[in-house]
Amino acid sequence: MKREILIRHVAKTTRDMWDRGWAEANGGNVSLRLNEEQNAAVVGLQGQSEWIPLSVAAPTLQGERFIFTGTGRYLRNVELAPERNIGIIELNLCGTAFRILWGFESNGRPTSELAAHLLSHATIKESTNNYAHAVIHTHTPSLIALTYAFADLSTSNLTSLLWRMHAECVVVFPRGIEFLPWMMAGSNTLAHATADALRTRTLVVWEHHGIVGTGRNLDEAFGRIYVAEKAAEIYLACAAAGGVKKALTDDQLQAIADNFKCNWEKSLLAGWPGGA
Ligand SMILES: [Zn+2]
Numbered sequence: 001m002k003r004e005i006l007i008r009h010v011a012k013t014t015r016d017m018w019d020r021g022w023a024e025a026n027g028g029n030v031s032l033r034l035n036e037e038q039n040a041a042v043v044g045l046q047g048q049s050e051w052i053p054l055s056v057a058a059p060t061l062q063g064e065r066f067i068f069t070g071t072g073r074y075l076r077n078v079e080l081a082p083e084r085n086i087g088i089i090e091l092n093l094c095g096t097a098f099r100i101l102w103g104f105e106s107n108g109r110p111t112s113e114l115a116a117h118l119l120s121h122a123t124i125k126e127s128t129n130n131y132a133h134a135v136i137h138t139h140t141p142s143l144i145a146l147t148y149a150f151a152d153l154s155t156s157n158l159t160s161l162l163w164r165m166h167a168e169c170v171v172v173f174p175r176g177i178e179f180l181p182w183m184m185a186g187s188n189t190l191a192h193a194t195a196d197a198l199r200t201r202t203l204v205v206w207e208h209h210g211i212v213g214t215g216r217n218l219d220e221a222f223g224r225i226y227v228a229e230k231a232a233e234i235y236l237a238c239a240a241a242g243g244v245k246k247a248l249t250d251d252q253l254q255a256i257a258d259n260f261k262c263n264w265e266k267s268l269l270a271g272w273p274g275g276a
Helices: 003-019 036-040 114-127 141-149 155-165 188-197 218-240 250-259
Strands: 029-033 065-069 086-091 097-103 134-138 177-180 203-206 210-215
Touching (some): 003 065, 003 086, 029 114, 065 114, 114 134, 114 188, 114 210, 134 218, 141 210, 155 177, 155 218, 177 188, 203 218
Parallel strands (some): 177 203
Antiparallel strands (some): 029 134, 065 086, 086 097
8 A cells, every 4th residue: 555545545534524514623633553554555664753752651552553633733634735734653662652754744743632542542452353443533513412412411321312313323333332421631531531431332422522433444433423423413403303203212223233233232222311
């Protein structure tokens, strides 16, 4: 794989995020742990910076290379100037520091959510047996709106709501969607809580903030977020039209899960948030 193709793929994802209204100003960030083929595209790159200590240790990611979006950069500009808005980094052999191999011109750094991304990558590398390589954080308006619309949102009633409002959901995220109460963006507390949730989930909602989605590649992570966001949009459209009068039932969800052979976490089925 050529490096330009890899960069174009990241730019396509960030452009799609912007187009959907998920990445206002410098909102949202993306990271991809390079697989064998993608690593071949960056062979020969020399360190462009000193080793920079990480705020968290990620020993299981020792020596791994990643593409990251840059801190303070606008995702809509990646396609215009990738060398400025994204970069390739490499972790040292202890997983305690990184250096820049390419990009982040000039004097830029990876996203301020670097710790959350790296801890998430460490978790999903292990929990998916090296299948998952992509982490996307973004500001999906309808999912965020749900965190303001309900005072009693939980992992189970949010999962239930989304599963019942769009037939794709139980297939796309059969292990549910985690709901995390508000924590400071960029904090190690939020980074650890997100990584813990990703041991079982592929999606994590941050209250009053946004979502983290993971997948084998950027397409899969983006697609999972999109399906969850669409279910939230459908719910809000119904609410605006007078409320939900009927939704997918437990039996219908079971039938869908059986049809697509999904190992779904049925124990998450719950009532609606708000007690309705
Ligand atoms: Zn954010």
